[in-house]
Amino acid sequence: MLKKELGLLVLILVIGFITAAINPQFASQVNLMNLANQIGLFGLISIGVGLVIITGGVELSVGSMFALLGVIFLDLLVNHELGWPLSLLITLAGGSALGAIHGLLVTRLKMQPFVVTLCGLLLYRGIARWYTADSTQGFGYGEGYETLEWLMSGRTYNIPHTFIFLIIVAAIMAVVLHRSVYGRYLFAVGKSEEAARFSGIPTNAVITMAYVIAGTLAGISSVFFVFYTQSVSPSAHGNFYELYAIAAAVLGGCSLRGGEGSILGIVLGTVLLQVLQNLVNILGIPSSLNFAVMGAVILLGVLTDQQLQRRRQHRLATASADARELAKEGTAGAAV
Amino acid sequence: MLKKELGLLVLILVIGFITAAINPQFASQVNLMNLANQIGLFGLISIGVGLVIITGGVELSVGSMFALLGVIFLDLLVNHELGWPLSLLITLAGGSALGAIHGLLVTRLKMQPFVVTLCGLLLYRGIARWYTADSTQGFGYGEGYETLEWLMSGRTYNIPHTFIFLIIVAAIMAVVLHRSVYGRYLFAVGKSEEAARFSGIPTNAVITMAYVIAGTLAGISSVFFVFYTQSVSPSAHGNFYELYAIAAAVLGGCSLRGGEGSILGIVLGTVLLQVLQNLVNILGIPSSLNFAVMGAVILLGVLTDQQLQRRRQHRLATASADARELAKEGTAGAAV
Amino acid sequence: TVAQEKKTLAFVVNVPADFWQIARRGTEKAQKELPNYNIEFYIPGEMSAAAQKRIMEDLLAKGVAGISISPVNPDNSTEILNQVASKAALFTQDADAPKSNRALYIGTDNVAAGRQAGEQMLKSLPNGGKAMVFVGTMDAANARERLQGIKEAIAGSKIEILDVRTDGGDQTKAKANVEDTLTKYPNIDMLVGLWAYNTPQIYNAVKAAGKEGTLKIVGFDEDQQTLKGISDGAIDATVVQQPYEFGYQSMIYLAKYIEGDRSFIPADKQKIIPTQVIDKSNVKEFSAKVRDLLKK
Amino acid sequence: MSHTLLELRSITKTYPGVKALRGVDLTVGKGEVVGLIGENGAGKSTLMKILGGVVKPSSGTIVIDGVPKPALSIKDAAHAGIAFVHQELHLFENLDVAANIYIGREPRKGGILNLIDNAALHHRVKPLLSRLGVDFKPDDPVERLSIAQRQMVEIAKALSMDARVIIMDEPTSSLTLTETDKLLKVIADLKAAGVSIIYISHRLNEVRHCADRVVVLRDGRQVGELPKAQITSAAMVRLMIGRDLKSLYIPPKAGIRPGGLEVQGLVTSAFPKREVSLSVSRGEILGLAGLIGAGRTSMAQAIFGVDPALRGRILLDGEPISIKVPADAIARGIYLAPEDRKKSGLLLDMTVAENISLPDLSRFAKAMLVDTAREATVAKEQCRSLAIKTPTIDTDAVTLSGGNQQKIVLAKWISMRPQFIIFDEPTRGIDVGAKGEIYALMRALADAGVAILMISSDMEEVIGVSDRIAVMHEGQISGLLERSRFSEHNVLMLAVGNLAKEEAVVHA
Numbered sequence A, B: 001m002l003k004k005e006l007g008l009l010v011l012i013l014v015i016g017f018i019t020a021a022i023n024p025q026f027a028s029q030v031n032l033m034n035l036a037n038q039i040g041l042f043g044l045i046s047i048g049v050g051l052v053i054i055t056g057g058v059e060l061s062v063g064s065m066f067a068l069l070g071v072i073f074l075d076l077l078v079n080h081e082l083g084w085p086l087s088l089l090i091t092l093a094g095g096s097a098l099g100a101i102h103g104l105l106v107t108r109l110k111m112q113p114f115v116v117t118l119c120g121l122l123l124y125r126g127i128a129r130w131y132t133a134d135s136t137q138g139f140g141y142g143e144g145y146e147t148l149e150w151l152m153s154g155r156t157y158n159i160p161h162t163f164i165f166l167i168i169v170a171a172i173m174a175v176v177l178h179r180s181v182y183g184r185y186l187f188a189v190g191k192s193e194e195a196a197r198f199s200g201i202p203t204n205a206v207i208t209m210a211y212v213i214a215g216t217l218a219g220i221s222s223v224f225f226v227f228y229t230q231s232v233s234p235s236a237h238g239n240f241y242e243l244y245a246i247a248a249a250v251l252g253g254c255s256l257r258g259g260e261g262s263i264l265g266i267v268l269g270t271v272l273l274q275v276l277q278n279l280v281n282i283l284g285i286p287s288s289l290n291f292a293v294m295g296a297v298i299l300l301g302v303l304t305d306q307q308l309q310r311r312r313q314h315r316l317a318t319a320s321a322d323a324r325e326l327a328k329e330g331t332a333g334a335a336v
Numbered sequence C: 001t002v003a004q005e006k007k008t009l010a011f012v013v014n015v016p017a018d019f020w021q022i023a024r025r026g027t028e029k030a031q032k033e034l035p036n037y038n039i040e041f042y043i044p045g046e047m048s049a050a051a052q053k054r055i056m057e058d059l060l061a062k063g064v065a066g067i068s069i070s071p072v073n074p075d076n077s078t079e080i081l082n083q084v085a086s087k088a089a090l091f092t093q094d095a096d097a098p099k100s101n102r103a104l105y106i107g108t109d110n111v112a113a114g115r116q117a118g119e120q121m122l123k124s125l126p127n128g129g130k131a132m133v134f135v136g137t138m139d140a141a142n143a144r145e146r147l148q149g150i151k152e153a154i155a156g157s158k159i160e161i162l163d164v165r166t167d168g169g170d171q172t173k174a175k176a177n178v179e180d181t182l183t184k185y186p187n188i189d190m191l192v193g194l195w196a197y198n199t200p201q202i203y204n205a206v207k208a209a210g211k212e213g214t215l216k217i218v219g220f221d222e223d224q225q226t227l228k229g230i231s232d233g234a235i236d237a238t239v240v241q242q243p244y245e246f247g248y249q250s251m252i253y254l255a256k257y258i259e260g261d262r263s264f265i266p267a268d269k270q271k272i273i274p275t276q277v278i279d280k281s282n283v284k285e286f287s288a289k290v291r292d293l294l295k296k
Numbered sequence D: 001m002s003h004t005l006l007e008l009r010s011i012t013k014t015y016p017g018v019k020a021l022r023g024v025d026l027t028v029g030k031g032e033v034v035g036l037i038g039e040n041g042a043g044k045s046t047l048m049k050i051l052g053g054v055v056k057p058s059s060g061t062i063v064i065d066g067v068p069k070p071a072l073s074i075k076d077a078a079h080a081g082i083a084f085v086h087q088e089l090h091l092f093e094n095l096d097v098a099a100n101i102y103i104g105r106e107p108r109k110g111g112i113l114n115l116i117d118n119a120a121l122h123h124r125v126k127p128l129l130s131r132l133g134v135d136f137k138p139d140d141p142v143e144r145l146s147i148a149q150r151q152m153v154e155i156a157k158a159l160s161m162d163a164r165v166i167i168m169d170e171p172t173s174s175l176t177l178t179e180t181d182k183l184l185k186v187i188a189d190l191k192a193a194g195v196s197i198i199y200i201s202h203r204l205n206e207v208r209h210c211a212d213r214v215v216v217l218r219d220g221r222q223v224g225e226l227p228k229a230q231i232t233s234a235a236m237v238r239l240m241i242g243r244d245l246k247s248l249y250i251p252p253k254a255g256i257r258p259g260g261l262e263v264q265g266l267v268t269s270a271f272p273k274r275e276v277s278l279s280v281s282r283g284e285i286l287g288l289a290g291l292i293g294a295g296r297t298s299m300a301q302a303i304f305g306v307d308p309a310l311r312g313r314i315l316l317d318g319e320p321i322s323i324k325v326p327a328d329a330i331a332r333g334i335y336l337a338p339e340d341r342k343k344s345g346l347l348l349d350m351t352v353a354e355n356i357s358l359p360d361l362s363r364f365a366k367a368m369l370v371d372t373a374r375e376a377t378v379a380k381e382q383c384r385s386l387a388i389k390t391p392t393i394d395t396d397a398v399t400l401s402g403g404n405q406q407k408i409v410l411a412k413w414i415s416m417r418p419q420f421i422i423f424d425e426p427t428r429g430i431d432v433g434a435k436g437e438i439y440a441l442m443r444a445l446a447d448a449g450v451a452i453l454m455i456s457s458d459m460e461e462v463i464g465v466s467d468r469i470a471v472m473h474e475g476q477i478s479g480l481l482e483r484s485r486f487s488e489h490n491v492l493m494l495a496v497g498n499l500a501k502e503e504a505v506v507h508a
Ligand SMILES: Nc1ncnc2c1ncn2[C@@H]1O[C@H](COP(=O)(O)OP(=O)(O)OP(=O)(O)O)[C@@H](O)[C@H]1O
Pocket: D015, D016, D018, D019, D020, D038, D039, D040, D041, D042, D043, D044, D045, D046, D047, D087, D399, D400, D401, D402, D403, D429, D431
């Protein structure tokens, strides 16, 4: 299990060292902190999407949720002057509610996750655009949310809060996923929903919960993003982010067939994607190649990992054949 | 089987009649022919993606293929003045080759289709942008391809060639999918690759072929689109089109779990999506609601269809149990 | 119905953006002055020639009387534009398509606007220096023209443009691009934003890095934050267009054109609405004007 | 019987197209082992699923401890102390053995955090596994276990529940004699401890061995009951199929003929260091016995080209052939009826006709198009000649009983002029009636000159059907037995790897 994450870590370090060798600024504190900030921004939602992927589902509406929840948050905070704690709470609740709707459609009405969240992708952005009449929302001259701004975009000991928050969430989610009963059920449901039901696991609740967590994390993320970009243009904000999140989760070892994945892997997947984006700029590679680099590295990364896994399994098989061999020598006499 | 398509057809007709009642121009010849043209443009690739979905895979790179192949086609035709038959052929071959690569990665290297084609999505657009240095490609003052232009964007008896071509391709593919050996293999592989392999079906070849067909259709489509838009901006051309194609296929009854779907359904799915886009403009609904309408209708469409199916199955079940009972009474004596 | 007796005029834009909200106010003012017309506003879902083309086709099917459009790919949209021009009155606005049969272009000369920005750059960096340019995508005509104008203006000076970083319309990426630039070139002298959201993101990133005042910023368009940055002194100048006039004038003139009046069409069929440089000296009144326009 | 624990009263269950149960009554007493038998599709599993809360009855009453209920949920059943070893395996391949055994009932710690107490978990699982005498550990991933090992995990899971009633739905279908013996011992222990068992099996020997009472279902109806004293194979068969079955096993009519299939030094990926050599003559049925994981399936799949051999030669009628993919084997008339018929043998969601025609589809085709008329004709013909019980040939395979499904697998190949067929566990989970038919089919094929290799873990079957028996152990052939030397003892000795002592066995 852990071999996968190790491979990813090695890949990240190798890429990091090469980049730093070419341009030492890559390893400068400023750059690393910027990078940490990006990782924090994108990591949260990768964790949420990763959980959904482990159930055997997929969550495509994240980018549109960012647009819709971002618009709502700004509207509450700036136009309705609602006070930041309440605005924040409503935004989070909104994310949870959207997640719950997805979960219920998937579990109760037996719709395919791809379909449900594809409709979400179209609907939420549509609503956001319609609600704002396609105009960019910003903080304008709003005031009174300095605490929130510091929480969401500040730094402590020069470490961005987004990153700190990601680490906290990742730690909690790692315990939930790998140590708790809920986590175990999640893996069980992802592998075989029917068998899980036969084992008395409340599969619908387990799956719905994964979507709710993803929605809530999307809610938090959307506030982080609002403070990062300081504005939300409903038609563009968060476009394609669902793909980044899925890519990070898949790179980190989540299988879209369900039942596989780890929080560490998802976080490392996010790190790799963000390092790639960063190095394009730091090395002065043409921006147009940004996506190409990302695509190529994901492809090669997944491919190499798979080949390594296969070879390892082969080795394991041979080893166990040898072990059987030995065991047999031992028991042959005893059996007679 | 056919009930599903019928339901979709009824939905399309109802929407059509309502729209025409509100604004009779919807049913005008001009509008219907425009609509036919759009259906032709988007239908081809939905068929390709639908085939891949039937194998249990998914094809996310279509939009990026449009950008890359469109750029290549224009480059060959305009800059290299290669003559249209050869340019066309190379573009189609390019599409087939990309499809073949996807197929091989999926079957030989056992990569997940989602991952392979996600990387394609990133890579191809990246390459197109890099190759053109992010500049829009157009026909410029190129000449000597009037025949091709007529073929690709002309009309015969006022029917757009794109639509005629779609009907031809759909007819051929319907025979291939529902009547041919290959089609049967495709469904078998989609339902259970292992069982198909144990029956001696060359599963790898069957799956790869589905990607090749999808790639080739993407190649043809990309030429159609080039003649429709007359230009290709590599960063925007075809963005999100993969989602339209998948949405059409899913609306038309393809299950992302594989092994289900029909060509008629896919075509009707495309028709519905295009009718929705068209009516937003015809009825003067705010453009910003375009996506929201699409998302809502897909959601409700799939949902209703599912509920109807379920009810029908229930009815069938009760009926056939009774029938069986009668039959049994009849044969019971004979068997002893 | 009444709506059908009225003639329809359509204002078609290229992509959702705030810029067009101001233009919409212009069309709304025109609507008040043109009670016999029905003015509609179209925003394609995505920035693509295909999406725009389908809107034009649908409008023709609806029997529109006049269209004023900002074509996404002007050079390559001649055919559809001519098709529109043959069935309805056609103006272009914001971006011109001189090869087509459009009756009139109302809008900015983006190369000239670029030159204005270049002059501001020269003013801000009289002794020269290194500059970086940020934009959504370089395959958009206005991005190319603005850059061309800038290059024309700074030709021969000591200002060097190091690179153009693109973000594909993603503002998060736009800000990250600026952050990475500040890391890679800690001593960079100037940042230029070509699209409306680029300048605010430059401003955000510079502020976050604590480099306000140590480098110069020149941008385009009138985003709220851009104007705030100019008041703060962090941004040197922005070159703004007058989208309100695009909206208002194109509708008024379209109606005149449909009624047979051709007198307002100049020989070159171009009505250039001049761009304006906003800097510390005039930002206050300009902000007030914009806020007024955007009031609902 | 001392005390009635639970009672099912006139249970009826209707499925789409099938009345699976019609007014069935069943009582189970404390500490009683009830054998539940019946042909495939008789409704045994359905009845048990109703008891386990997995399926809701259409009508009827379930009485537990005197309390009547119309239906049970999974929770109700667990609460009432009913544990279930499902016929279909319900394990999670991505979890380890211990996690699978306690899934849904994890020992917890950490209060509201609901963490899993792994130490307690392993502490509880270890004694269970040693009680069953299995060769895997609590933290082995289930992914790496063979079907038989997985079946042992299922059994361990049922044992772990401290249940009052354990339903075992064909628990031994993948087990060989040794494991079966262990299980029968466990059942005896449980009975002594007052646990009731409902034991479903098509291996009548086992039922005779352990049941206190046998209940027989036919066509969804309860057709009889046998008290302990009257439990004999003949009596059970008579009730099950409604008539006497003369003999399951038919002697060969024609002798061995020249030619056949020979395997020389075959190396499979499961045993990269072992070579298998074997030959099967035309006209003979070679039985292949061995313990779980001896490598029989791996060898069969290597010959058929599903998982091609690493090394070695395969000769058909003396001529070396190369098999890289199943199509190569099929082209030579070499076929495999696989071990896992639901996963590999059939496309469950396809119709009977489509399944039968699948491997030969291109020959049914005109200009690459499927000739559906011919397809239907062939399918009907096969259904008739193999007596496949299906409403129509357009019925989905998933709805048929196990025996009929297996016959469809055979029907695929029989119409295609076989030269050599491997039957991997051909009668797993199949009733006696259908077994007899399948044996007859195999014999008819052999008599027609086909070489047949029958892999089986069912000792009775191996000894009854085979003309010769080869035994495999740890990826190698450990010995060959001619008919005169057939005995459970001899097969078993070879199966545990007693190569050297073979002579001694003969004299014993
Ligand atoms: N989910 C289902 N849908 C439709 N029919 C079903 C379903 N499950 C079982 N049946 C049908 O109900 C009948 C009884 O099946 P059941 O599985 O109870 O038989 P069984 O006695 O356990 O047979 P076997 O010995 O093969 O396990 C069969 O005709 C079967 O095809």
